Amino acid sequence: MKQLILKKIIIWSMLTINLLFAFVIGLTIPMLESESFINFGIIMIPLLIILNYIILDRFHFYLKHTNERNDKNNAET
Amino acid sequence: MRGMIKTMQKLKEWRNFKKPIIEYNEKKYIFSVKSLLLFVVAAPILSYLIYLFFDLRINYWLHEIVVKQTVYFLNLFFNMNSLAQFAPSGRYDWRFLIPGRDPIYFETFCTGIQAICIFAGIIIFTPHSQDSKTKEDIVWRKTKALIVSSIIFYIVNIIRMLIQIELYYIGYEWNDIHISISAASSFIAAIIVILMHKWIPEFILSIIYTGTLISEPIKRKRKVMVKEMVEKGNKAELKAMRKILRMKKKSFSKEISAWSEEFGYNIDGNYIFIPNERKTEFIGLLMQDKPFKKEIK
Numbered sequence: 081m082k083q084l085i086l087k088k089i090i091i092w093s094m095l096t097i098n099l100l101f102a103f104v105i106g107l108t109i110p111m112l113e114s115e116s117f118i119n120f121g122i123i124m125i126p127l128l129i130i131l132n133y134i135i136l137d138r139f140h141f142y143l144k145h146t147n148e149r150n151d152k153n154n155a156e157t
Numbered sequence: 158m159r160g161m162i163k164t165m166q167k168l169k170e171w172r173n174f175k176k177p178i179i180e181y182n183e184k185k186y187i188f189s190v191k192s193l194l195l196f197v198v199a200a201p202i203l204s205y206l207i208y209l210f211f212d213l214r215i216n217y218w219l220h221e222i223v224v225k226q227t228v229y230f231l232n233l234f235f236n237m238n239s240l241a242q243f244a245p246s247g248r249y250d251w252r253f254l255i256p257g258r259d260p261i262y263f264e265t266f267c268t269g270i271q272a273i274c275i276f277a278g279i280i281i282f283t284p285h286s287q288d289s290k291t292k293e294d295i296v297w298r299k300t301k302a303l304i305v306s307s308i309i310f311y312i313v314n315i316i317r318m319l320i321q322i323e324l325y326y327i328g329y330e331w332n333d334i335h336i337s338i339s340a341a342s343s344f345i346a347a348i349i350v351i352l353m354h355k356w357i358p359e360f361i362l363s364i365i366y367t368g369t370l371i372s373e374p375i376k377r378k379r380k381v382m383v384k385e386m387v388e389k390g391n392k393a394e395l396k397a398m399r400k401i402l403r404m405k406k407k408s409f410s411k412e413i414s415a416w417s418e419e420f421g422y423n424i425d426g427n428y429i430f431i432p433n434e435r436k437t438e439f440i441g442l443l444m445q446d447k448p449f450k451k452e453i454k
Contacts, residue, residue: 113243114250116215123216134300141294
């Protein structure tokens with residue numbers, strides 16, 4: 081259980097960093113002077129969405145393994 | 158017609174070919190030939206395509222970000238009063254204005270994106286193991302490797318530019334410092350490969366696996382040759398046995414005599430002689446996946 085909480089915190093921090101990065105991109109775009117400055121967001125935001133999915137998938141992976149371990153322990157006792 | 162039959166036989170042999178398994182850190186690595194071929198062909202193509210994409214004018218926002226960050230750190234660390242100037246001309250949109258020196262024009266190669274592209278291509282097309290337990294978290298491991306390597310390359314590239322521009326500012330000629338320092342900073346690729354091996358050992362293991370796939374038919378042929386020789390004349394060439402037993406050239410004479418004594422064979426000249434009563438056992442041990450390794454029960 082303790083391990084799962086730690087992993088939850090790790091996942092939470094990663095999602096926060098991801099959101100912060102999206103926020104920074106949003107802040108940066110209006111300050112850019114290049115001709116196609118909007119492409120910064122067009123390219124980076126989809127990548128961040130994919131990363132968001134991968135982080136959630138990782139949480140699912142942790143949960144799955146913890147549940148499997150619990151089931152095994154319950155079956156043994 | 159004969160040629161066709163031979164090809165069919167070879168194809169059949171190829172299908173029945175038992176795939177080697179590499180065990181590393183308690184995990185099994187088995188790769189499909191298709192994924193290995195895809196890795197060799199598609200990784201460089203993808204790397205090049207990503208680079209071409211970032212080299213398009215619509216992606217010159219990347220130039221601006223890198224130039225402005227570099228200028229910020231130049232002024233912060235060296236109090237240089239340098240400036241980032243937007244001056245579109247041909248391949249260059251941005252340039253560094255260094256007080257007292259000629260401006261430095263910035264192109265896509267200066268962003269370090271080419272190194273990121275190479276590693277992105279490699280990481281994306283690194284083959285997955287066919288073992289379900291090993292490939293379970295491959296997407297996560299690949300993502301981690303991709304993000305960390307990209308961040309390291311990005312930071313190292315900015316540090317490289319800081320060093321170069323500072324040297325240029327204090328009086329060095331641009332041509333003297335540009336290529337040499339850029340080449341020296343590429344050592345970071347070695348660190349990335351080590352890091353990559355930590356998260357995706359599939360990269361190096363797939364290269365080893367390819368070598369194994371190529372060498373396996375040669376090893377098999379050698380074994381069959383020794384088998385035929387033993388069946389005919391109860392003897393085998395020492396040179397072939399050294400290769401089968403994977404013994405080193407230097408210590409071979411010592412090792413082979415100890416080995417032959419253990420198995421009850423005799424050595425004479427360049428040959429090893431197998432007594433008649435041990436012939437079947439010899440062939441059995443020879444044709445094992447790991448020749449002459451007795452299984453522990």
